[in-house]
Amino acid sequence: MQNIKFHNNVEMPLVGLGVYKIEDEMMDQVIESAYANGYRHFDTAQMYHNEKSLGRACKRLNVPREELLITTKIDNLNQGYEKTLKSFKQSCQDLQVDYVDQLLIHWPGQNPQRTAETWKAFEKLYEERLVRVIGLSNFTLKHIAIIEKTGNIKPMSNQIERNPLITQSELIPALQTKNIVPIAWAPLRRGNFLSDVIIKIAEKYNKTPAQIVLRWNIESNVIVIPRSKNPIRQSENMEIFDFELTESEIEAINALHTGERTSFDPVTFDF
Ligand code: NAD
Secondary structure, eight states: OOEEEOTTSOEEESBOEEOTTOOHHHHHHHHHHHHHTTOOEEEOOGGGTOHHHHHHHHHHHOOOGGGOEEEEEEOGGGOSHHHHHHHHHHHHHHHTOSSEEEEEESOOTTOHHHHHHHHHHHHHHHHTTSEEEEEEESOOHHHHHHHHHHOSSOOOEEEEEOBTTBOOTTHHHHHHHTTOEEEEESTTGGGOOOOHHHHHHHHHHTOOHHHHHHHHHHTTTOEEOOOOSOHHHHHHHHOOSSOOOOHHHHHHHHTTOOOOOSSOOTTTOOO
């Protein structure tokens, strides 16, 4: 497994497991099989209402805390300075951890003052070593500019929707120029990612279409956090380090872009 370094030198594996919609009764076995398949990074959020189950499942692994990386995200309703600090404490309790590896602002919304205050709270948590990596999610360059103007610490990551239909061809290089690591959510387009182009490339490498899409992400130094409860797919989604796509294959996948999202557009989404 290869790692990526954030600008503060903390490292994170290129492949992690998303746990959105993983139900309480499934979580223990999902995390157990993911760990056995080599996953060390687990991505949750206050909004998923499964921090407690993830915390319990990680404890059950009975491995040193430093072996695992846990990401959570501050819900929009919990943004603002005091509310961020308070809800972070609750997240730590639910996750049964003393610190979180990565903390993200889940959605930017359209309130610059709220964004700036939330980031101040993130900086405090970072300085108190309660969080190892502070970052963003669904931020456009315009939203990032608010933090660049008002913050003291530069964001380390930005988790955005990225798959062959929404390639983020401008945002990703812009983030990388700013030393902000891009992380792809819904890298498999929530299971709806098939196209003839991808199937043909998969046949050539004797890989599955999912492996091609994930490989396409990591070749641009984008972290992926595909979700799967199925141990066979969990393993499949990890087996992407033994082949390399050609420039023209990458271009063919890029050309599938339509801009279609599976969720809200952060340019207008406000709540
Ligand atoms: P995803 O793109 O990871 O797709 C998950 C779906 O793909 C599941 O239905 C699964 O059965 C299927 N799948 C998994 N492996 C497969 C394989 N090898 N072959 C075929 N199908 C396969 O979708 P997601 O869960 O929405 O996104 C991944 C993670 O990103 C989430 O779990 C969550 O942690 C995070 N996320 C973040 C945000 C955000 O706003 N920051 C939004 C959505 C999701």
